[in-house]
Amino acid sequence: MTTIYLDYAATTPVDERVLAAMLPYFREHFGNPSSVHGPGQRAEAALERARATLAEVLGCAPEAVIFTSGGSEADNLALRGLALAAREQRGARHIVSTPVEHEAVKATCHQLRDHFGFELTEVPVDRYGQVSAAAVADALRDDTAVVAVIYGNNELGTINPIAAISAAARARGVPVHVDAVQAAGQLPLDVAALGVTTLALGAHKAYGPKGVGALYVAPGTTLLPVQTGGSHERGLRAGTPNVPLIVGLAEALRLAAAERDSHNARAITLRDRLIARILEWVPESALTGHPTERLPNHASFALRGVDGNALLMHLDLAGYAASSGSACKTGDPRPSDVLLACGLTPEWASGSLRLTVGRPTTAADIDGLLTTLPGLVARLRAPVAPASAGA
């Protein structure tokens, strides 16, 4: 049985063109970009071409791009780097964030609070999990080190008004870090328009390889490096650059930007069909996240009284790979903090279902899911068949 994959927000397959761009740098041009000799120079050239390519996607200078091992590392470098530098420079000791951040941001904020003496303010979100510039402005203080806000939420798909939030923060001289890992490949990444200080990116949700990411760092920003060592990446990220993966990252995000309009139009058609039919065909279902300001490939739901983990298991055995929104495979049914922050009751929040479409998704895939899902949900809501053992 072939599985129909509807979890492109978790990860995507590597695009053939991206793979082709990467392959020469595993064996043919394997040099260390720091080396003096020809092979090293060729690797360095590829590295800097990738930096220039990505800079073009971001609308920034190549020097503003720092390559990392992924989106999580980029988030760590930005938050810890900005917070610790701001404390050193101006005695800042306060962080503003939101309850709908990815774990990479959330856990880093918590560590800065619990072990580095920062105060953390989580601004409230509305019922779509959306952050407002006004709420951020209210939370700002003179000693705020950094504001961290997610661009497109992984669990809800909700897009935050980054430009407005950045404007509010920068008016007070506070740097803004944005996690754009889920948004990369679907939303515009023009850092000037967004007005951000730092922006975290990954490749693998945009048909690039896993294990590589990047951080945009606005000119003039002071970051304390998190990973120390050699002077790679302007001294902000030590470690021999992973040239083939970096080439893949740049090519993936270049292609995504070039093909964004057609990709998004197609994804939105499939997404909206999923949303309309599920709300119509599954009783007591609700859309989570914003109805219109959401990622083009992202449909997420709360189903009252359904065990979300059990639903995923049933869907998988029926041939559909889906997600509850946050990857948890331990069988723990705790409802997601993000959904609770949006005001859902546990009875609804435990039954979360995320369906995300991708380039290979067809209308037939969606129709197949739509014929399967309502029956499965009904079965999971029905009291289980009696098979009780001896009295």
Place this chain on the structure above:
Amino acid sequence: MAQRVVIAMSGGVDSSVAAALLVRQGYDVVGLMMRLWGEPTQDAAFNRCCTPDALAQARRVAAQLEIPFYAVDAQTVFKTRIVDFFIDSYAAGLTPNPCIECNRHIRWEFLLNQALDLGADFLATGHYARVIAGETYQLLKAVDPHKDQSYVLGVLGQAQLKHALFPLGELTKPEVRALAREIGLPVADRPESQDLCFLADGDYRRFLREHAPASLRPGPIVRQDGTVVGEHQGLPLYTIGQRKGIGLCGPDPVYVIDLRPADNALVVGGAAELGRDRLSATRVHWVAGMPPEGPIQAEVKIRYKAPPQPALITPQPDGRATVLFETRLRDITAGQAAVFYQGEICLGGGIIVRAPDPSTGAAARNA
């Protein structure tokens, strides 16, 4: 299309080999692991049967066998049906066997329902026991007498056995280990499944002190004639036949004869007073679906590791039975299961009730 089997996996060698055998036999195998309730500790709240390591191990095995694998939440049902039952039993002066209740309510009710719901025809476990299909389904001891686990499966009935597969029932433990090596399963000698898996450290006395302090009321230590000889720290801390740790000094060895919740008394006596030749069981369950028409000669196990003892079993109304042994047994313990056998066949069993007080003993004898 192949019949679907759900295998309950623990990451251990037994359930891993069982899963591998089912795959070999051509079934459509799905691995499930239950997330059970575990006592919250400083670090986490993991049941010792399903730690993150055990989960990861089970995943590796499933990946190697190329079968789907899922973790299923059973924390709430396990807490109410097993942990609360465990606490309540001790509070009532009984010594419970939670493994039996787990098979009754968790594996062969909750998990079986999950399996049937997934479209499975069978639920398999790594237990050492056998099922024979005939006019009715019979539960048999495992071929390996050292590993036989039919004692904890005596609560199964026809509705469960028709869906039950025990792939290891015909094998010995050394054969299972050899198979694991042959198949190349990544199962080093992990500890066997844990008794009292929900306790953080296996110490049920500490668990009761922390989670059910009301069950531990000090009371008198008495002789059978009523003489008070000391004070105990709470009946659940003692077991029938116990000699050490009672806290009495004297020339002759003293044993725990009875736990008497009615007056919270710990009854002690000499070796000669220890032991009974009969017991009464409640919640008696017959694998065949109905009790025998009259008294039957059989063998009875009063603990998991106790040898079967010849006895006469007399079914009584209301799901009860009386058991008369040919010899006196020292450690008949209320709350434990008495499981009935005729040779290899497990007939069923019941839960041992408190011995009648001597005043009503005559009535019991005549029953």
